[in-house]
Amino acid sequence: MNAPILSATGLVRRFGERVAVDGFQLEVKRGEAVGLLGPNGAGKTTTISMLAGLMKPDAGVVRIDGVSFEGEGDPRKQWVGLVPQELALYGEISAMENLRFFGALQGLTGSKLATRCGEVLEIVGLSSRAGDRVKTFSGGMKRRLNLAAALVHDPELLLLDEPTVGVDPQSRNAIFDNIESLRRAGKTLIYTTHYMEEVERLCDRVVIMDHGRVIADDSLAGLRQRASSAGRLTLELSAAAATDARWLDAVRSLDGILGAELTGSTLVLEAREVHSGAARALDCLAAHGVRVTGLASHQARLEDVFLQLTGRSLRDG
Amino acid sequence: MNRLTQLRALIRLDLRLFLSDRRALIMLFVVPIGIASFMGSLFGGSGTKNGKSGAAGGGGGMDLVLVDEDDSAVSRGVVQSFASDANFHVQVTNSTVAKDWVMTGKRPVAVLLPKGFGADVLPGLFDSKRTPELTVWHDPGRSMERAMVEGILVPKVIQSVVANAVNPELGREQIRKGLARLDARAAAGTNASGDKLLRELMTRADDFLASRPAGSLLQSSGTNSGPASLPLPFKTQSVPLTKSRGGEYNGYAHSFAGMGIQFVLMSLLDMSIGLLRDREAGMFRRLRSAPLTRATWMLGKVGSFTLISLGSLVGCFAFAMAVFGVRIEGSIAGFVGCLICVSLMAACLALAIAAVGGTPAGTRGAGIAVLLLLVMIGGAWVPTFVFPRWLQSVSLMTPTRWGVDGLDAMTWRGLGFDAALAPIGALLGFSVLLAGIAWLRFRWDDE
Structure with missing residues (x-):
């Protein structure tokens, strides 16, 4: 039961000179929900492609239930359901026809195929629209059908590559509900996103990637513990200081200060460790003759952990 | 993994997508039928029945305007000769109207028979100063029709001139004048020794001419119509060399083959561009996540693709058979074999173009250029026999030429299965080559 359903060892993938994924390691146990976090260009989609058997790694190996993929027609692919970032659906045919096609590609036939198509439409709440052309669906409905198409063959492991991109809040919640029900059903999930709140809601373990590398792999609780010391300081400054901000570069270059933004007379600092960071910043400001009229610190969030680890925000390009 | 299940699913999906696309259906069924019908009517229609077919059009003959300002027996003979010729649709009018029709492109050619033409044409043979002049007005864009009229004008004028020159009435007039001279010599007592014999000869000749109805000294040129004229010293017999029972060229058979192939290629190109768009849209990631x-x-x-193009070609030919009387005069098996191989070749060609084009935009531009070249050189628009010899040789290197030739051979040429073997073999060869290119060049993954 505790044997990993998926293991990736030393995955490397290059595109020309650029190394997109560099020594990626991961083990996922059955029933686990792992969030794969990283900013755009971190290598998440390339990693998912290798995990799904779409792309051959330049080095390293992916094993599903202990066996590595062998070729594009490997039946082991049936263990995996991929929800691609793109809406990979045929708009000119109905939702049911789409599912029947993708199910047939997975080897389902006859009554089993029909039953599974009905079930997954039920799961994503589209049973009443089964016969409608997909091009008539809203963006949120298409996203749900995109999810259904990955579920039709009832895979053990679900790879969700940013499945809520461009979705309105209501449809997003509906997709979350679907995913939570899959979790309850014991499915194993790997969920890539750059929305921290999605990971907090859906996953019990987080892998953070940046520049193709895993820079953190921990439970939510463990990451929160790391985050407790990190935080944000908000300092109110005298009006004179705000008009002559030559000191700002000095503050930004302080050890332990990850970022500093001046808006009007308000200075917001991101500090790796809030107490030492505050002390250094106040000393620096005093040395430059900047008068501080107010000071507030904020509770650290997972977003701050990411910033602490990578030096940039999750939504940076 | 059952590959057959996957294969069936892939084929069914494309057919379903195709049938749900109204624009594609129109492009593949309605447009080729419309254009092939038009092209077929331009290139001879459905045969040479009643002698009405010709280079100029299907049924009515070539439009020709005649202006007879002379109104002599000779000029009337020329007009009547053209009017009784099934290759021409003649209208007689005045010079103002004739020039206006030609100038505005309503008619391709007009011929003016000027006043004095009939009187001057025979003396003109012996006196170049009296040679009358015929004027041929023509549309500058219709030089082929002008050449045809100028060519046929010569024998028609000569026939009319000679027919009138040897008119029996004129002959009897000369005999009467001769007998009168003999009578005058006898009255004057100056008759010669041979006058008796000459009188007898002339009297018998006059009796002979008198026994002939007016204008019937010469044979009639037509079956029942037209004036008496000088018969040509030879006859021609046109024998269409096909094995078909009717022995007739059917322009529709050719144009439906050509246009059918052209629009199949165009539609499949569009579908292959759709594949590239699918790839750009990430569909291949989903397809490849399956054990496919x-x-x-x-x-x-x-x-x-083969099934879709086969359906289109069958639809086109079914229409041509029902409406234009196109028939498979040759081998049915050969016809079916050619249809299947043309469809297979078209499918492989579309995939190869998409594979080489790489992107939707690149494929559209290059694909249209390649297809237009193939259908043009391959004889899909006009039969290759009108091409220069070197181009006919070049066209053998195009799959479209083999496709059109194969279908022509099995329809209006009425050839047997053995004549289908070369086109079938060539088309299969092209299919293998194109499939190989597609296999080597098509980017299946997104790396």
Whole structure:
């Protein structure tokens, strides 16, 4: 039961000179929900492609239930359901026809195929629209059908590559509900996103990637513990200081200060460790003759952990 | 994994997508039928029945305007000769109207028979100063029709001139004048020794001419119509060399083959561009996440494309048979074999173009250029026999030429299955070559 359903060892993938994924390691146990976090260009989609058997790694190996993929027609692919970032659906045919096609590609036939198509439409709440052309669906409905198409063959492991991109809040919640029900059903999930709140809601373990590398792999609780010391300081400054901000570069270059933004007379600092960071910043400001009229610190969030680890925000390009 | 299940799913999906696309259906069924019908009517229609077919059009003959300002027996003979010729649709009018029709492109050619033409044409043979002049007005864009009229004008004028020159009435007039001279010599007592014999000869000749109805000294040129004229010293017999029972060229058979192939290629190009768009849209990531091999996917595409083009060609020919009387005069098996191989070749060609084009935009531009070249050189628009010899040789290197020739051979040429073997073999060869290019060049993954 505790044997990993998926293991990736030393995955490397290059595109020309650029190394997109560099020594990626991961083990996922059955029933686990792992969030794969990283900013755009971190290598998440390339990693998912290798995990799904779409792309051959330049080095390293992916094993599903202990066996590595062998070729594009490997039946082991049936263990995996991929929800691609793109809406990979045929708009000119109905939702049911789409599912029947993708199910047939997975080897389902006859009554089993029909039953599974009905079930997954039920799961994503589209049973009443089964016969409608997909091009008539809203963006949120298409996203749900995109999810259904990955579920039709009832895979053990679900790879969700940013499945809520461009979705309105209501449809997003509906997709979350679907995913939570899959979790309850014991499915194993790997969920890539750059929305921290999605990971907090859906996953019990987080892998953070940046520049193709895993820079953190921990439970939510463990990451929160790391985050407790990190935080944000908000300092109110005298009006004179705000008009002559030559000191700002000095503050930004302080050890332990990850970022500093001046808006009007308000200075917001991101500090790796809030107490030492505050002390250094106040000393620096005093040395430059900047008068501080107010000071507030904020509770650290997972977003701050990411910033602490990578030096940039999750939504940076 | 059952590859057959996957293959069936891939083919069914494409057929379903195709049938749900109204624009594609129109492009593949309605447009080729419309254009082929038009082209067929331009290139001879459905045969040479009643002698009405010709280079100029299907049924009515070539439009020709005649202006007879002379109104002599000779000029009337020329007009009547053209009017009784099934290759021409003659209208007689005045010079103002004739010039206006030609100038505005309503008619291609007009011929003016000027006043004095009939009187001057025979003396003109012996006196170049009296040679009358015929004027041929023509549309500058219709030089082929002008050449045809100028060519046929000569024998028609000569026939009319000679027919009138040897008119029996004129002969009897000369005899009467001769007998009168003999009578005068006898009255004057100056008759010669041979006058008796000459009188007898002339009297018998006059009796002979008198026994002939007016204008019937010469044979009639037509069956029942037209004036008496000088018969040509030879006859021609046109024998269409086909094995078909009717022995007739059917322009529709050719144009439906050509246009059918052209629009199949165009539609399949559009579908192959759709594949590239699918790839850009990420569909291939989903397809490849299934245990689906590239070979199965490509086989599915070749299968569905072949079926779609086969359906289109069958639809086109069914229409041509029902409406224009096109018939499979040759081998039915050969016809079916050619249809299947043309469809297979078209499917492989579309995939190869998409594979080489790489992107939707690149494929559209290059694809249209390649297809237009292939259908033009391959004889899909006009039969290759009108091409220069070197181009006819070049066209053998195009799959479209083999496709059109094969279908022509099995329809209006009425040839047997053995005549289909070369086109079938060539088309299969092209299919293998194009499928190989598609296999080597098509980017299946997104790396």
